[in-house]
Amino acid sequence: MRNLFTTSVLLGASLLAASPRVHAQTADRKTAISLSANAFQYKGNYGSDYWNFTRSQWGPGISINRYLSKGLDLGLSGNYVEFKNPSQPAGSTNFFANNVVNVQLAFKLKLNNGWALKEDAFVQPYLVVAPGVAFTSLEGRYNGQALNGDDTRFSGMAAAGLNFRISDAIGVFVQTGQTVPFGVNLDGVTPRDNDSWDDRYLQHSAGLTVALGKAKDEDGDGVADRKDKCPGTPAGVAVDANGCPLDGDGDGVPDYQDKCPTEKGLAALEGCPDRDGDGVRDGDDKCPDTPGKAELQGCPDADGDGVIDSLDKCPNTPAGVSVDANGCPLDRDGDGVPDYQDRCPNRPGPASNKGCPEMKVEEKKKLQEATKFIQFEFDKATLKTSSYPTLDGLVEILNAYPDYSLGISAHADNKGDDNYNLRLSDERAASARTYMLSKGIPADRIVSHGYGESKPIADNATEAGRAINRRVEFDVYLPGDPNPAETKYGPAPEIPAAPAKAAPKAPVKKAPVRKAAPRRK
Known part of the structure; x- marks a missing residue:
């Protein structure tokens, strides 16, 4: 036993x-x-x-x-x-x-x-x-x-x-x-x-x-891998009985990733709420009950000028217009015409003239009378020297009003070939432009066209009428406005090419006459 x-x-x-x-x-x-x-x-x-x-x-x-x-x-x-x-x-x-x-x-x-x-x-x-x-x-x-x-x-x-x-x-x-x-x-x-x-x-x-032993727990969260519904939880993160990170507010964002762990929020906002649904978390939203823009801290800007509606003194500003801190369109020259409507934003002028300075009466008169004093050599585009003072006066006007542009249109009477007259008028308008450019006026401020004999203003049947029709006109206009010459006369006609000149004939050389040989005695 x-x-x-x-x-x-x-x-x-x-x-x-x-x-x-x-x-x-x-x-x-x-x-x-x-x-x-x-x-x-x-x-x-x-x-x-x-x-x-x-x-x-x-x-x-x-x-x-x-x-x-x-x-x-x-x-x-x-x-x-x-x-x-x-x-x-x-x-x-x-x-x-x-x-x-x-x-x-x-x-x-x-x-x-x-x-x-x-x-x-x-x-x-x-x-x-x-x-x-x-x-x-x-x-x-x-x-x-x-x-x-x-x-x-x-x-x-x-x-x-x-x-x-x-x-x-x-x-x-x-x-x-x-x-x-x-x-x-x-x-x-x-x-x-x-x-x-x-x-x-x-x-x-x-x-x-x-x-005996210990259950396998690769992520070390205290929940065995077999029961762990959230494997791979980072070390030190508190988990529930299923091994999933705690989510105190139940918004689907675990507490260790939730920037607002006591308030239900959105995963896209790291667990923070967004009452107005504008994508800006309430804690950062200065207008939490009104949808707005992220760059404006969640506040609305109906006209999109970058100034929130509550501070915008000029609502409904057109898109793309530069504004000041109050949301009003910029007016750099202070003439009461906002820059986006001002044809001359750097110089004050009345709204009736689109924000540009108005020309003086005497300067307008010079432009109207300039056509009387512009003369060319006969049948050429060469300016006579007597035309220079008038053109110099126009240069002074353009320098005084740097926002204005100048349109030059030249015309001819009906004497001679139509195409020839058209080419000659275009060359005379260009000659006047070239002179003024030589005085320092930028090229983009002067446009010249020739209309030939197509736009008479007097009867070509008389010499006096033909003299009036042979003219050069000068018209100033504001940026963005059409050239007045095109408004009056329509688009300038296409200038035909000049006919090729015939080559001069070579002189015919005569054969030398041979002298008879002297007889021998």
Whole structure:
């Protein structure tokens, strides 16, 4: 008996030593150790103690269990008990004591496999089928003969139990099952039943299961990878039971990324609210209840001039117009005509003249009378020197009014070829322009055209009328206005090319006359 007890102790120690320390008996903790206290109830030739807990024999149990799947665990268990028949009357010659060590390979069918109960349910029912080996050591006396012997037999157990999940690593269980050590004579009674399993016992267990190791948690958030719905959470970030970063305001932006963690907001604004929906978070929006522009800190600007409506003293400014700090169009020359309407934004002038300075009466008169004093060489575009003073006077006017442009149009009478007259008038207008450019007037301020004989203002039938029609007119106009000559006479006609001159004929050389040779006398 002592040898069998020693064997059972060594077996229990070896089971403990063999258990790995780095797993668990769930999908995360796949290995666990269970310790149990067991009430064993004998049934044999001396009767049955089944379900009579006052006659139970008590003994320890130990097992190592390995997680295989949601529905199945595999275990290696060992139990020790000493069966006796204390119910025999005093002085009886028949008694026995049998030390039994049962080592079993247990297949646990778990009913919390996700079909009816979740794997992490608090109450976890299961069934066990456990083939094994029973080691027995019998002592006693039967009908005056001593009983003494050891035996080893194949055994089988079927059981049902409940596990109560305290935490991922700890469970408490209760279990009831029947063990049959086939062919074992537990009580030593020689006359036996005809079957080989007449001696058997119930085993009622209560115990503690401790899962070993640590669940795999790659992101270190305290939630096992198997249950972590948000793997890869940055280190140090607080998470919920599912391993997802906390989101106190429930706006879908985790607190560690939420710039407004106590207010529901938008992911696009780092979790901050935007009441008016203009894309500017309320904390930065100076007009949080009115949609506005981000560059204006969320305030509206209906005319788009860059000045918010509440400060704009000139609302509805046309698009693209430069404005001052009050939202009013710029007026650099201070003449009351805004620059975008002012033809002369750098020089003051009345609105009636589009913001440009008005010419003096005498200067307008010079322009009107200039045509009387412009003369050219006969049938040429060469200015006569008598024309210079008039043109110099016009240069002075253009210098005094640098925003004005000048249109020069030249005309001819109907004498001669039409194309020739058109070319001559264009050349005479260009000649006047060239003279004025030589006096420093920029080229883009003077335009010249010739109209030939197409726009008479007098009767060409008389010499006096033809003299009036041979004229050069000068018209000033503001930037953006059409050339007055084109307004009066229409677009200038296209100037025809001059006909090619015929090459001069080469003189015909006469052959030299030969003199007759003198006669010889």
